[in-house]
Amino acid sequence: MDNALLNNTLLTILNGTVSLLYILSLVLYGADFFRSSAIAKTYKQPALIVTIVTHIAYIGFLTAPEGYRLDYSSPMLMTMVALTLAVTYMFIEFSTKTDKTGFFILSFATGAEILASVLFLSSSGDGPAFSGLGIGIHLLSAIFSFSAIAIAGLYSFLYLLLFRQIKNNKFGFLFENLPNLEVLELLIKHAVAFGFLFLTITLLAGAIGTIQTSEVINLFETRLIALIVIWLFYGASLFIKKLFGWDTFHMAYILIILFVVITSLIILMSIFSPTFHSTSF
Amino acid sequence: MNIISVGVNHKTAPIEIRERVSLPEAQAKEFLRNLIDDGIAQEAMALSTCNRTELYVVPGMPEVDCRYLKEYLIAYKDAHHDVRPEHFFNRFYCNTARHLFEVASAIDSLILGEGQILGQVKEGYRIAVEVQSAGILLTRLCHTAFSVAKKVKTKTKIMEGAVSVSYAAVELAQKIFSNLSMKKILLIGAGETGELAAKHMFQKNARNIVITNRTLSKAETLAGELGTNQVLPYETYKEHLHEFDIIITAVSIKDYVLTEPELQQSMQKRRLKPVIILDLGLPRNVDPEIGKLKNMFLKDIDDLKHIIDKNLEMRRAELPKVQKIIDEELVGFGRWINTLKVRPTIVDLQSKFLEIKEKELERFRYKVSEEELKRMERLTDRILKKILHHPIKMLKAPVDTADTIPSRVNLVRNIFDLEEQNQRTK
Numbered sequence: 001m002d003n004a005l006l007n008n009t010l011l012t013i014l015n016g017t018v019s020l021l022y023i024l025s026l027v028l029y030g031a032d033f034f035r036s037s038a039i040a041k042t043y044k045q046p047a048l049i050v051t052i053v054t055h056i057a058y059i060g061f062l063t064a065p066e067g068y069r070l071d072y073s074s075p076m077l078m079t080m081v082a083l084t085l086a087v088t089y090m091f092i093e094f095s096t097k098t099d100k101t102g103f104f105i106l107s108f109a110t111g112a113e114i115l116a117s118v119l120f121l122s123s124s125g126d127g128p129a130f131s132g133l134g135i136g137i138h139l140l141s142a143i144f145s146f147s148a149i150a151i152a153g154l155y156s157f158l159y160l161l162l163f164r165q166i167k168n169n170k171f172g173f174l175f176e177n178l179p180n181l182e183v184l185e186l187l188i189k190h191a192v193a194f195g196f197l198f199l200t201i202t203l204l205a206g207a208i209g210t211i212q213t214s215e216v217i218n219l220f221e222t223r224l225i226a227l228i229v230i231w232l233f234y235g236a237s238l239f240i241k242k243l244f245g246w247d248t249f250h251m252a253y254i255l256i257i258l259f260v261v262i263t264s265l266i267i268l269m270s271i272f273s274p275t276f277h278s279t280s281f
Numbered sequence: 282m283n284i285i286s287v288g289v290n291h292k293t294a295p296i297e298i299r300e301r302v303s304l305p306e307a308q309a310k311e312f313l314r315n316l317i318d319d320g321i322a323q324e325a326m327a328l329s330t331c332n333r334t335e336l337y338v339v340p341g342m343p344e345v346d347c348r349y350l351k352e353y354l355i356a357y358k359d360a361h362h363d364v365r366p367e368h369f370f371n372r373f374y375c376n377t378a379r380h381l382f383e384v385a386s387a388i389d390s391l392i393l394g395e396g397q398i399l400g401q402v403k404e405g406y407r408i409a410v411e412v413q414s415a416g417i418l419l420t421r422l423c424h425t426a427f428s429v430a431k432k433v434k435t436k437t438k439i440m441e442g443a444v445s446v447s448y449a450a451v452e453l454a455q456k457i458f459s460n461l462s463m464k465k466i467l468l469i470g471a472g473e474t475g476e477l478a479a480k481h482m483f484q485k486n487a488r489n490i491v492i493t494n495r496t497l498s499k500a501e502t503l504a505g506e507l508g509t510n511q512v513l514p515y516e517t518y519k520e521h522l523h524e525f526d527i528i529i530t531a532v533s534i535k536d537y538v539l540t541e542p543e544l545q546q547s548m549q550k551r552r553l554k555p556v557i558i559l560d561l562g563l564p565r566n567v568d569p570e571i572g573k574l575k576n577m578f579l580k581d582i583d584d585l586k587h588i589i590d591k592n593l594e595m596r597r598a599e600l601p602k603v604q605k606i607i608d609e610e611l612v613g614f615g616r617w618i619n620t621l622k623v624r625p626t627i628v629d630l631q632s633k634f635l636e637i638k639e640k641e642l643e644r645f646r647y648k649v650s651e652e653e654l655k656r657m658e659r660l661t662d663r664i665l666k667k668i669l670h671h672p673i674k675m676l677k678a679p680v681d682t683a684d685t686i687p688s689r690v691n692l693v694r695n696i697f698d699l700e701e702q703n704q705r706t707k
Contacts, residue, residue, distance in 0.1 A: 171588045
């Protein structure tokens, strides 16, 4: 299959534009956080909204030839991760009125989008487009699961940073600018709850899809094992929290490790494997 | 028209000197009335706080200078034995305006950026208005100072962050907990320090404050003042430690009031939910080992001073921004002052031309019809307006130095043969 991007000037322009918009939003959020720039404070949120809208339009144009169905290619998954992270962050910003963590979440989203953009240009063609509602749900919930894992990991990192600063009497820049520990803890808890929900849907929809298509999935595939481990941990932690309370300090370490492991696996396999699973549907 | 400022403040004199020349409201009113009634000042304002007593005066006589005003104040306060003119500072003209702008913006305060001074400047101005010693110049000066202070407050961080131990304790608590109204707070000790911390917590919406004290009645009084009415007997408060998210200790006692085993037990009961202990006692009230417990934030006075130092450093970093705002306002104020100096010449100029117009029209009054006369009057008005436009614009134009204004005024006066200003006044 030909590279759709290289054959379509509009898509090529949009591919670059979306990455540039992510970089612009990141710069504005960074300027507000690190420099308290009044201009950045005014324009960062509109910039992020424009980025999200452009990104949705771009994905619409990209998937239009396939009837607006996503495919399993690594660049498509990476760009969807960037979009879901940006959308989730936007939701957090509106709902919690906390706009000081955008730089950290968007730096990851920007990285994912740049990687997706490069992979789109260098990939030889699309991965297989999914067919069937079950597989569609599996794919979308997997993307949202990863966004939740990323957000839980990133907020855990910020939690530990602030926790240590307060413990060690370092009342500097981060102490001044980050949201308080309780807010960060709440964001982590919500991310874990959503992560567990989406991971459950991912696994169930994936299992149903496999049965329907009679495909054989390698059960020892690294990402599948990692996914199940995280699902078990997230589920157990919610259970433990209800029964015995939650030691956020130690939870944060584990959430960061899980985030780093799953991200490394996705990046490595995105580069070395053209499709997400070792068998294609 | 000059404006002078003299005074003593925390930079020029120790507290015992500042006390001697302070002017409480009643005295300030009397003093200002004396200045006006004796013809010493055309306008006058006194600003008296715990850190400063300053006079802002538009002199009423040529001999009234800084020294004169200092001596007048010393004599009024009968403080010849303690206070000398060397304890005072002097400011003239633009520097007077700059000084008041700096005072109102709280950058001249003992604690940089403190929030009370603007209210005190407004109070000084209110008194001056009440005794009718504030004229056009002081009114403009004070209103510009209020505007400067407002700009400084909104556009800089000079007033942000806690700079007292009790307030730093609240700032720290807010960096751990998002909503103090949902937290249970225990105050051990109902002394002055504890009271201040509890009041700051209350200001930040903390309502669930329980007080314990060796003398129960003192705890009850403070709880009543705060409106919480929650007290715990000193003998039994340790049984309830696990219920509290924030514990403030401020008692004068040699032994620790909270020990590590007690807190370890309470943390287990709390299922490791974070706790802040703010030890405001001297000597310390809480065993420092407690700080090593999981999810326990123990902070003593020295720790809280780190927050204060950081905030003061942040405020100092804002000084260039404040000075820039003051400089901009000073330019505007200077321009307005200059228009005051040229205003008599503009009035004279307009009067002179009006007079000529009236005289010339008078000659035609009975030679032309009423309607024609009105048309001639309108025509001459238009011509005069155009002729005077440039000289007036030139007079009002910004100047580089104050010396430029008299030369401009003289030039216009000579060209248009205007009567000398002082002769006209006579």
